[in-house]
Amino acid sequence: MTDLADLLRLLDIETIDVDLYRGQCSTAARDRVYGGQVAGQALVAAGRTVADDRFVHSLHAYFMRPGDPRIPIVYDVDRLRDGRSFTTRRVRARQRGTAIFTLEASFHVIEPDGLRHQPVAPDPPDPEGLPTLVSEVGADPDGMGEITALDFRIAPRSADPEAPTRYWFRASGEVDGGPLVHAAIITYASDHTLLGNILTRHGRWFGDADLMMASLDHAMWFHQPMPDSTRWMLYETTSPAAGGSRGLGLGRIYDQRGTLLVTTAQEGLARVI
Numbered sequence: 001m002t003d004l005a006d007l008l009r010l011l012d013i014e015t016i017d018v019d020l021y022r023g024q025c026s027t028a029a030r031d032r033v034y035g036g037q038v039a040g041q042a043l044v045a046a047g048r049t050v051a052d053d054r055f056v057h058s059l060h061a062y063f064m065r066p067g068d069p070r071i072p073i074v075y076d077v078d079r080l081r082d083g084r085s086f087t088t089r090r091v092r093a094r095q096r097g098t099a100i101f102t103l104e105a106s107f108h109v110i111e112p113d114g115l116r117h118q119p120v121a122p123d124p125p126d127p128e129g130l131p132t133l134v135s136e137v138g139a140d141p142d143g144m145g146e147i148t149a150l151d152f153r154i155a156p157r158s159a160d161p162e163a164p165t166r167y168w169f170r171a172s173g174e175v176d177g178g179p180l181v182h183a184a185i186i187t188y189a190s191d192h193t194l195l196g197n198i199l200t201r202h203g204r205w206f207g208d209a210d211l212m213m214a215s216l217d218h219a220m221w222f223h224q225p226m227p228d229s230t231r232w233m234l235y236e237t238t239s240p241a242a243g244g245s246r247g248l249g250l251g252r253i254y255d256q257r258g259t260l261l262v263t264t265a266q267e268g269l270a271r272v273i
Contacts, residue, residue: 002027004173007149011184012177013041013048019077021045023093026069028145033067033100035215036191037146038093040184042103045075046089047180054087054107055225056183061103061218068095085109110225118223121258124155127168127232149173150189155234161201164238165193171229183222185229186262190220190251195268197239198247212271216246219265227261237264245271 006027013021023041026034039061047056067073074094081088086108093101133152134144155166169189175181195213199205206213227233237251251264 002146002149004149004171004175007146007171007185007188008175008177008181010037010146011040011044011181011188013044013075015048016074019049019079021048021075021077023073023075025072026145028069028147030069030145031066033069033073034145034147034191035063035218036188038063038067038073038101039103039191039218040188041073042075042091042093042101043105043187044180044184045077046091046103046105047107047183049077049079049089050087050107052178054109055179056105056222057108057225058221059103059105059187059219061101063101063215063217065098065100066214067093067100071095073100080104085111108225118260119252121254121260122164122166122234122236124166124168124234127153130154130168133167147189147192150185152192157200161203164236165197165200166234166236167193168232168234170232173230175230179226182227182229186227186233186253187220189229190235190253190262190264191215191218191266194237194249194251194264194266195239195247195270197237197249198242198268198270201239201242210273212269212273214269216267216269221263222261223263224259224261227255232256233261242270245269 013023016022076092078090088106091103092099130153151170151172153168234254239249241248247270249266253262
């Protein structure tokens with residue numbers, strides 16, 4: 001099991017030069033870099049070049065090659081636009097000189113609410129007392145790395161294979177680093193199990209020997225400018241469609257009051273060998 005300090009160190013990327021950063025390796029015993037790691041580090045790289053009065057409201061990313069977990073990742077930031085209300089950045093993540101991941105992120109100044117609506121929030125059991133991710137799944141914590149620095153609680157799942165999966169999560173400790181770090185932690189966590197509903201709809205799981213799974217892209221929309229990753233958040237995920245050896249996962253992240261914080265989407269390879 002890892003401490004929150006390990007996750008914060010992973011997201012605290014090193015400045016190499018102007019608009020050039022380096023992210024260190026995870027402690028996880030994996031054969032490829034966890035997608036949430038490269039997405040979280042890339043968001044931090046983009047945010048380091050943005051004025052403090054602007055907060056990420058959306059990001060769109062593509063996973064192009066599996067990352068090597070044994071070597072650092074270099075992040076090159078391109079300053080696409082600095083407007084009066086919005087700032088746009090493009091980040092290319094490289095290993096051995098080859099791009100493994102790209103991200104575009106947009107940042108927005110805080111403005112009055114204006115129009116507001118959201119879906120009706122689900123009402124799952126309180127997170128306290130629910131089983132943890134490690135105890136429920138029975139996974140090896142050494143293979144999960146810094147994800148175990150987050151407290152995941154699994155809500156009971158319906159017998160209906162089309163029902164959404166719901167779990168609570170939060171950073172298990174104090175986070176001192178401002179809104180960008182909180183957004184990076186949520187980005188890091190959002191990649192975990194987002195594609196799981198593709199498999200559960202067919203009675204399958206990630207460990208099945210005849211399945212090849214890989215994230216292809218990832219998108220997030222932050223509906224609140226300063227979410228707090230140390231407070232319980234409910235992640236509800238579904239899969240509306242699969243076909244052509246690909247599947248789509250959708251997610252919504254709510255706070256305990258039922259306010260929609262983030263919407264996520266990810267397409268993944270779901271190939272039957």
